[in-house]
Amino acid sequence: MLELTDIDAFYGNSRALQNVNLTVGAGEFLSILGRNGVGKTTLMRSILGLMDRVTGRLTLDGTDISKLRTYQRAKAGIAYVPQGRGILPRFTVRENLTLGTFAARDPNGIEDWVIELFPVLKEFFNRHGGNLSGGQQQQLAIARALLAQPKLILLDEPTEGIQPNIVEQIEAVIVRLNRERGITVILVEQNVAFARRASDRFAFLEKGRVVAKGAIGELSDELIQRHMAV
């Protein structure tokens, strides 16, 4: 469904991704792993069209999307939950959610099934996003992304810095989105145990390059040691 061919990505003149080749099939779950600063977020931003410059080819369901603007990619079915969540602190929960609906191809307001995934959001509908806990903001960010009706969701370290009981809930929801709703997932994750449980495939980045990839069953401790240990 998504295919990256010979992708290079730049911040100004500095090349942050080099010769990245990756594919994700419809309904698949791909985890992107690697140490800090290797280009994981840059890869997400490249898929969304948020970089200064990207070369190479990016196709979604066979259509070249590499010239499309970010909002057009969103309409085409790609949603993003950014690292750090990207909640608008002075907007209410409802307003943050409404922003997500603007990217929907077939706008349908704040759909019940999304709120049912995260009941806490309903309680806090009129609260400012900035007044939610980190875990609640993460839930809000995921809900907002789902309201854009994505076929592909990009999740950048969704459990980073969140208290363990909420991490479990968030992980369970991510797995359900993939298995029950058939949403294709690309997850950036430091938690290898979760990546192993949830994913079909993995890819390791190092210095902006894909240095290992395969079926999740091939994710050996040796690979983790080599590409993740600090």
Ligand SMILES: Nc1ncnc2c1ncn2[C@@H]1O[C@H](COP(=O)(O)OP(=O)(O)OP(=O)(O)O)[C@@H](O)[C@H]1O
């Ligand atoms: N806005 C920017 N301008 C210039 N260089 C940047 C910018 N953002 C990131 N970089 C550089 O690009 C490289 C990849 O950064 P990126 O944020 O993609 O890494 P990451 O794997 O997501 O790291 P982390 O695990 O810390 O989130 C790093 O060398 C970083 O310093």
Ligand SMILES: [Mg+2]
């Ligand atoms: Mg990052």
